[in-house]
Structures are given as C-alpha cells and as structure tokens.
Amino acid sequence: MSETGSIKFTCDRVVVELSRFAGFDELNEYRRKLLQLGTIGIDRNGVGFGNLSVRNGATSRFYITGSGTGKLPELTPADCARVVGYDFARNWLQCEGLTVASSESLTHAAIYESDPTACAVIHCHDMKLWTALLHKVPTTPEKVGYGTPEMAYAVRVLFDATDVLKKRIFVMAGHEGGVMAFGKDLRSAFAQLTKRWAAGKVTRLQDHGQQDYRPQTTDHG
Numbered sequence: 001m002s003e004t005g006s007i008k009f010t011c012d013r014v015v016v017e018l019s020r021f022a023g024f025d026e027l028n029e030y031r032r033k034l035l036q037l038g039t040i041g042i043d044r045n046g047v048g049f050g051n052l053s054v055r056n057g058a059t060s061r062f063y064i065t066g067s068g069t070g071k072l073p074e075l076t077p078a079d080c081a082r083v084v085g086y087d088f089a090r091n092w093l094q095c096e097g098l099t100v101a102s103s104e105s106l107t108h109a110a111i112y113e114s115d116p117t118a119c120a121v122i123h124c125h126d127m128k129l130w131t132a133l134l135h136k137v138p139t140t141p142e143k144v145g146y147g148t149p150e151m152a153y154a155v156r157v158l159f160d161a162t163d164v165l166k167k168r169i170f171v172m173a174g175h176e177g178g179v180m181a182f183g184k185d186l187r188s189a190f191a192q193l194t195k196r197w198a199a200g201k202v203t204r205l206q207d208h209g210q211q212d213y214r215p216q217t218t219d220h221g
Contacts, residue, residue: 007103008147012094018077023054030186039124042070051102055119066099088149103147110152114159120186125177133171138164142173168192
C-alpha cells in the first residue's frame with residue numbers, strides 16, 4: 001500500500017541511499033502542517049493518504065514522499081524517492097531511493113511536465129474543501145481513478161483546456177477528498193489551500209505555539 005492506496009504503475013527502482021536534497025527541510029515543514037490539519041496521514045484502516053513533492057532543480061525529475069510513509073511524524077531522505085523517468089503510455093515509472101515512490105507520482109509528473117514554473121506539489125485530502133471546490137475549480141472526470149495514466153492525461157487536459165495554471169489548484173472528482181495544489185515552492189502551494197480554507201470560514205487556532213489552520217466543523221468523529 002502507498003500513501004493513497006495501492007500503487008498502480010510498474011516501478012523500476014534503483015536502490016540507493018538518497019542524500020539530503022534541496023527543499024527537504026521545507027517538505028518536512030509543510031508536511032507537518034498538513035499532518036496537524038489531518039489532511040495527510042493514515043485512515044482508520046491503516047491506509048496512508050496524501051503526498052508532497054519538490055522538483056529536482058531545473059530538471060523534469062522530482063523528489064516525492066515514499067509509499068507507506070503516511071504514518072510517520074517526520075521524514076528522513078530515506079523516506080523519499082527521486083523520480084527520474086516515467087512513461088504514461090506504459091504506466092511505468094523509474095525512481096531511486098530506499099522506498100518506492102508514492103502512488104500519485106504520475107499525477108505529480110503530469111503537473112511538472114505541464115507547468116515548467118511549478119517546483120512543488122501537494123496532494124491532500126479534505127472532504128469539506130473537496131465538496132466546496134468540486135466543479136468550481138478545474139476538476140478531473142469522475143470516471144478517472146487516482147494514480148493511473150488516465151489521471152495523468154486528465155491533468156494534461158486541465159492545463160490545456162482550463163485556467164488551472166492561474167488557479168494553481170484542482171480536485172479529483174473520481175478520488176473523493178483528493179485536492180492537488182502546486183506552486184513555485186511548497187509555501188505557495190500551501191497558500192493555495194489556506195486561501196480556499198479561509199474563503200470557507202476557516203478558524204485560525206494556536207496550538208502549543210504553532211499556527212494551525214483548521215476548518216470550522218461540528219463533527220466530532
């Protein structure tokens with residue numbers, strides 16, 4: 001299982017120890033924020049959800065949180081993978097590291113390919129936000145499943161046919177709760193989420209001296 005369920009692509013992995021990479025500290029910083037919000041992590045069945053990535057310099061390669069890491073409070077470089085090649089048509093991905101790349105790696109690849117200015121991607125889960133944004137921001141078709149070549153192609157279509165490049169956020173109609181945000185860095189990608197939470201009357205809380213952005217809710221489960 002991966003952060004968002006079963007891996008659906010064929011993965012060729014070169015087992016190698018990754019060193020600390022540019023953007024790693026920021027990745028952990030914003031991953032902690034998302035964990036505190038409950039928008040990444042593990043569900044009641046022990047299945048992880050949510051993933052983050054950062055582009056590897058000016059290349060098409062990128063570092064992404066690894067499969068099965070949703071339960072970890074903090075990551076090391078060993079918990080990440082570097083995606084060095086992919087082929088949507090073959091449903092194939094090549095990565096390096098001690099862990100397998102996240103199941104959503106092809107979706108991240110489609111974003112980096114479609115927007116050369118994007119250097120960071122967040123995939124989180126928030127049912128309230130997903131419901132509020134569904135078909136109000138660029139949205140992939142309901143019949144398209146997560147982590148598939150079809151999703152990668154659907155993301156390409158969003159960049160060709162919608163204003164996703166301006167909005168820098170989209171939702172997956174066929175992946176309940178799934179929201180993707182991207183930007184020049186993780187700070188700007190996270191800002192796309194906080195902006196939408198704020199528009200939906202988000203409460204800003206202080207928790208042990210840290211800022212927390214939590215949607216108002218009457219749920220207690």
